Amino acid sequence: MIMNVFANRWGKLGAEILILxxxxxxVQYFITVGVFxxxxxxxxxxxxxxxxxxxxxxxxxxxxxxxxxxxxxxMAVGAYVSVVLTKFxxxxxxVGLVGGCLAAAAAGFVIGxxxxxxxxxxxxxxxxxxxxIIRVILQNIEYVGGPAGIVGxxxxxxxxxxxxxxVITIATIQNLINSSYGRAIIxxxxxxxxxxxxxxxxxxxxxxxxxIGAFFAGxxxxxxxxxxxxxxxxxxxxxxxxxxxxMVVLGGLGSTTGAVIAAAFITLLSAALQAxxxxxxIIYALILILLMIYRPQGLMGNKELSVKILGKIWSGKxxxx
Amino acid sequence: xxxxxxQIVNGLSLGAIYAxxxxxxxxxxxxxxxxNFAHGDVMMVGAYVGFFSVSMLGTNIVVAMIFAMLACAxxxxxxxxxxxxPLRRATRIAALITAIGVSLFLEYTTIFFLTPQQRIFPxxxxxxxxxxxxxxxxxxxxxxxxxxxxxxxxxxQFIVKNTKTGKAMRAVSEDKDAAVLMGINVDxxxxxxxxxxxxxxxxxxxxxxxxxxxINPLMGILPGLKAFVAAVLGGxxxxxxxxxxxxxxxxxxxxVSGYGNSLYRDxxAFGILILILLIKPTGIFGKNTGEKV
Numbered sequence: 030m031i032m033n034v035f036a037n038r039w040g041k042l043g044a045e046i047l048i049l050x051x052x053x054x055x056v057q058y059f060i061t062v063g064v065f066x067x068x069x070x071x072x073x074x075x076x077x078x079x080x081x082x083x084x085x086x087x088x089x090x091x092x093x094x095x096x097x098x099x100x101x102x103x104m105a106v107g108a109y110v111s112v113v114l115t116k117f118x119x120x121x122x123x124v125g126l127v128g129g130c131l132a133a134a135a136a137g138f139v140i141g142x143x144x145x146x147x148x149x150x151x152x153x154x155x156x157x158x159x160x161x162i163i164r165v166i167l168q169n170i171e172y173v174g175g176p177a178g179i180v181g182x183x184x185x186x187x188x189x190x191x192x193x194x195x196v197i198t199i200a201t202i203q204n205l206i207n208s209s210y211g212r213a214i215i216x217x218x219x220x221x222x223x224x225x226x227x228x229x230x231x232x233x234x235x236x237x238x239x240x241i242g243a244f245f246a247g248x249x250x251x252x253x254x255x256x257x258x259x260x261x262x263x264x265x266x267x268x269x270x271x272x273x274x275x276m277v278v279l280g281g282l283g284s285t286t287g288a289v290i291a292a293a294f295i296t297l298l299s300a301a302l303q304a305x306x307x308x309x310x311i312i313y314a315l316i317l318i319l320l321m322i323y324r325p326q327g328l329m330g331n332k333e334l335s336v337k338i339l340g341k342i343w344s345g346k347x348x349x350x
Numbered sequence: 351x352x353x354x355x356x357q358i359v360n361g362l363s364l365g366a367i368y369a370x371x372x373x374x375x376x377x378x379x380x381x382x383x384x385x386n387f388a389h390g391d392v393m394m395v396g397a398y399v400g401f402f403s404v405s406m407l408g409t410n411i412v413v414a415m416i417f418a419m420l421a422c423a424x425x426x427x428x429x430x431x432x433x434x435x436p437l438r439r440a441t442r443i444a445a446l447i448t449a450i451g452v453s454l455f456l457e458y459t460t461i462f463f464l465t466p467q468q469r470i471f472p473x474x475x476x477x478x479x480x481x482x483x484x485x486x487x488x489x490x491x492x493x494x495x496x497x498x499x500x501x502x503x504x505x506x507q508f509i510v511k512n513t514k515t516g517k518a519m520r521a522v523s524e525d526k527d528a529a530v531l532m533g534i535n536v537d538x539x540x541x542x543x544x545x546x547x548x549x550x551x552x553x554x555x556x557x558x559x560x561x562x563x564x565i566n567p568l569m570g571i572l573p574g575l576k577a578f579v580a581a582v583l584g585g586x587x588x589x590x591x592x593x594x595x596x597x598x599x600x601x602x603x604x605x606v607s608g609y610g611n612s613l614y615r616d617x618x619a620f621g622i623l624i625l626i627l628l629i630k631p632t633g634i635f636g637k638n639t640g641e642k643v
Binding site for chain 1: 438454457579616620
């Protein structure tokens with residue numbers, strides 16, 4: 030009976046909206062009645078921002094197969110532009126966020142067009158270089174505070190904004206991947222030469238994925254800036270990009286649900302090990318090395334966790350019992 | 351004009367350091383096509399070994415450098431055997447991610463055991479003296495770095511060109527499978543390459559300690575990245591290219607901080623990298639090879 034509802038396309042959409050509304054109201058209720066205190070809210074915020082970062086980087090690294098190490102740079106562009114719009118120019122938060130996203134996407138375009146001609150490790154280093162150049166440039170602009178950054182950013186990011194951000198990011202990227210554009214993007218990852226022969230313009234699809242990934246990194250940056258009160262260029266150095274990379278690799282290159290699960294895991298792990306930053310980084314390092322040696326495809330490989338699979342596991346268990 | 355000459359002379363010792371680190375990158379890349387991200391951190395470990403050798407054992411700087419080179423040669427071989435060898439047949443992205451993991455591991459293990467604070471070489475490790483030559487001032491620090499770097503490069507060149515091991519290294523980097531058929535022990539050759547590259551990095555680490563006088567656990571990141579740029583600039587996988595690239599980068603960087611804005615110094619390297627990748631990705635000495643289907 031329930032399966033029939035899920036089988037129906039509109040029913041499925043309705044069910045998804047119901048589940049999302051439930052999650053949203055559930056957390057909102059806990060925040061309102063004070064079960065989730067300040068500390069919990071910070072973790073929830075980091076969690077949502079990390080999910081946006083991981084899912085968007087996964088589009089570039091996982092689905093398109095282009096190793097980018099400059100994600101923190103786009104996050105920085107989004108953060109700075111949105112703060113300039115809201116704090117310095119007095120625009121509403123939504124305008125600031127969208128402006129930040131568009132600026133990050135533009136940066137992604139400017140950087141992507143020349144660098145995406147490069148392959149593999151060259152591309153990785155070039156994106157790393159661009160990410161660092163963005164940081165150095167920000168350090169040298171007095172208008173945005175130079176190395177000291179901007180302090181006293183109004184706190185506008187709420188659970189509602191975060192939730193909307195996560196849902197929009199995942200929905201956009203999932204729908205993109207399931208469209209004909211998505212199939213072209215995946216074919217570029219699988220075999221560039223073969224897809225070129227099939228008439229796919231590989232550079233334009235790479236740039237498309239790169240720009241969309243940068244757009245959502247900008248969203249994460251805007252949300253971050255308007256929650257944590259202060260931004261400075263140092264926050265967005267390449268270690269931040271590596272952070273996101275660990276999530277994507279752990280979750281499985283090319284699995285959105287994997288990226289979400291890994292982002293959640295890494296966020297909670299960081300929160301638990303907050304007092305021991307060195308140990309946290311050592312664990313990250315070991316995760317990377319051991320994963321690459323023993324399970325290079327990550328937790329999920331390129332599979333997705335879905336209601337159907339869960340249902341299968343569930344009914345399988347019932348049969349066994 | 352005199353000032354320009356002075357800046358170039360200043361850049362030479364920095365360039366020599368970059369060149370030494372770049373050699374390790376280039377040798378490893380030449381032989382297993384891996385960007386060894388952890389190379390800068392091996393250099394950092396070398397600097398620490400040198401530091402403890404000077405401050406705890408009371409050796410002079412040359413002995414400290416030899417200790418550091420031996421320790422890092424061993425470290426390089428261990429890294430290769432534990433982390434990179436199982437991935438020799440894996441994708442290059444997987445190997446690159448592993449290298450990033452090794453890099454983070456070395457940095458934060460050092461922070462965990464030795465605290466993140468920076469350490470200063472003890473007073474009198476290297477009594478600095480300035481000489482003036484035709485209006486250009488040179489310190490004995492710079493002369494020491496320059497001469498020992500050149501000496502190491504000459505030794506390396508000799509090993510690669512004139513010994514059996516060097517011949518094996520060149521053969522493996524040319525064609526690994528053919529080298530196996532010729533009876534070359536590829537595993538040992540790769541280990542030797544890592545040992546030599548890491549020893550050069552360790553020497554560079556001690557030199558950076560002398561140059562800046564301070565060391566810290568994250569000191570390897572930026573010089574490591576810049577040396578990589580130097581290797582790409584000269585043509586990655588080509589040994590003379592790494593030397594030339596290192597000197598060019600060191601001099602350019604000194605010129606930018608001398609004449610322009612020193613805050614942009616770190617952007618120079620990446621700017622050069624992107625330019626070179628766009629104009630001639632194979633580097634100054636590289637040959638263009640077509641893509642085979």
